[in-house]
Amino acid sequence: MGSLPSPTWKQLDIAIIGGGIGGMSSAIALRRAGHKVTIYERADFAGEAGASISCAANGTRWLNEWKVNLAKGDGVILRRLISRDWTTGKVLSLYELDDYQERWGHVYYMFQRQCMHDMLKEAALGDGEGLPARLCVNHKCRHIHTDTGLVEFESGKTAKHDLVIGADGVGSTVRGILGIWPDRRPAKSSCLHANVRTEDAVAAGLVDLSKDQALQFWGGQGEIWDKIVLSPCRGGKLLSYYCFFPREKGDYVNQTWGEEEKPVEELLAPFPTLDPQVRGHLALGKDIHPWRLWVHEPYPYIAKDAVCLVGDAAHPMMPHQSQAACMAIEDAAALGILFSEKYFTGSVSETLCLYQAVRLQRVTKVQAAAQRASENINERIGELPTQKRIDPIH
Numbered sequence: 001m002g003s004l005p006s007p008t009w010k011q012l013d014i015a016i017i018g019g020g021i022g023g024m025s026s027a028i029a030l031r032r033a034g035h036k037v038t039i040y041e042r043a044d045f046a047g048e049a050g051a052s053i054s055c056a057a058n059g060t061r062w063l064n065e066w067k068v069n070l071a072k073g074d075g076v077i078l079r080r081l082i083s084r085d086w087t088t089g090k091v092l093s094l095y096e097l098d099d100y101q102e103r104w105g106h107v108y109y110m111f112q113r114q115c116m117h118d119m120l121k122e123a124a125l126g127d128g129e130g131l132p133a134r135l136c137v138n139h140k141c142r143h144i145h146t147d148t149g150l151v152e153f154e155s156g157k158t159a160k161h162d163l164v165i166g167a168d169g170v171g172s173t174v175r176g177i178l179g180i181w182p183d184r185r186p187a188k189s190s191c192l193h194a195n196v197r198t199e200d201a202v203a204a205g206l207v208d209l210s211k212d213q214a215l216q217f218w219g220g221q222g223e224i225w226d227k228i229v230l231s232p233c234r235g236g237k238l239l240s241y242y243c244f245f246p247r248e249k250g251d252y253v254n255q256t257w258g259e260e261e262k263p264v265e266e267l268l269a270p271f272p273t274l275d276p277q278v279r280g281h282l283a284l285g286k287d288i289h290p291w292r293l294w295v296h297e298p299y300p301y302i303a304k305d306a307v308c309l310v311g312d313a314a315h316p317m318m319p320h321q322s323q324a325a326c327m328a329i330e331d332a333a334a335l336g337i338l339f340s341e342k343y344f345t346g347s348v349s350e351t352l353c354l355y356q357a358v359r360l361q362r363v364t365k366v367q368a369a370a371q372r373a374s375e376n377i378n379e380r381i382g383e384l385p386t387q388k389r390i391d392p393i394h
Contacts, residue, residue, distance in 0.1 A: 008346035014343035015161035022311025022328035023167035029336025031130035040139040052240030057104035059105035059326035075109035079213035089275035146305035172313035194285030210236035245270035312314040315363040320373035
């Protein structure tokens with residue numbers, strides 16, 4: 001027999017501020033837990049930015065649990081990790097991942113962000129278990145009364161909810177409303193991202209790097225800050241390049257993703273000695289944009305009264321462990337479990353206290369590992385030194 005629902009469980013009316021990866025994942029988890037969900041997006045919903053995004057087994061397990069239509073994401077399943085010589089492209093090390101699913105229970109996907117977002121959006125708003133979430137665009141949050149769940153928007157509209165989730169990204173408005181002010185510093189490296197169509201590279205006589213189904217790396221060893229990371233996505237039709245270099249060669253910390261595209265010459269300039277095949281790929285690059293890199297110290301809390309944070313709003317991290325999306329998905333899964341019929345006691349604030357205790361410890365560990373990996377490409381998520389005490393929500 002299945003477990004009986006908690007006698008104190010009740011359906012909640014939930015607001016999610018932000019409709020990105022974390023927001024849509026939270027909507028999926030909480031609609032499946034039996035709640036009414038409304039997603040508020042600040043602008044006309046134009047979708048997510050065009051970079052690739054990694055979804056390792058700890059994220060994929062929840063997409064499978066939620067019955068997300070993974071085929072819609074047109075992802076590439078990761079088969080190997082390849083490290084190459086900076087100047088020649090010669091393979092220095094190859095790590096086969098044929099047993100990845102057997103070892104970890106689920107596959108590792110590489111999606112283009114738009115495709116992953118569309119996939120999650122369908123699962124949040126479409127048919128499936130629970131009530132479909134509702135999406136309201138052009139609703140920019142101005143203030144939240146954390147004790148009552150009253151949300152005020154810049155348009156003058158208001159909405160009252162039992163639980164409010166801030167999923168509004170690294171520049172989170174909700175985080176500021178909770179009184180959390182980031183302790184951050186610019187990273188020592190900068191990053192430019194570019195997309196290259198595989199067919200364009202092949203037509204130019206360049207090697208087809210999609211066939212390896214691999215995350216591929218150039219540099220990141222003796223060069224330290226000079227590093228190229230390649231992630232194929234869109235079924236191998238698109239190659240997503242992340243190009244890291246010392247911040248002195250180009251400082252983008254004050255620029256945003258949506259600003260005007262950078263010229264290809266600016267992309268190539270930091271890498272005069274790079275493998276000619278990769279330089280040839282980058283010369284065909286489109287959608288060239290800077291990625292602001294900040295090192296954030298862990299936040300002292302991520303919940304207050306009836307409001308909590310998920311994803312980059314709760315724990316911005318460096319990209320070098322490729323775990324940001326998975327952490328947002330895990331946040332959503334934790335909320336879905338804690339507010340489920342089996343576990344929800346009826347007290348939103350008490351449940352968010354438990355959410356904070358569980359998630360802060362986990363994400364702090366991953367944040368630290370991602371920062372270490374910026375200087376050591378072989379870094380893996382391990383044990384942390386002594387952690388700071390987590391303050392309870394209030």
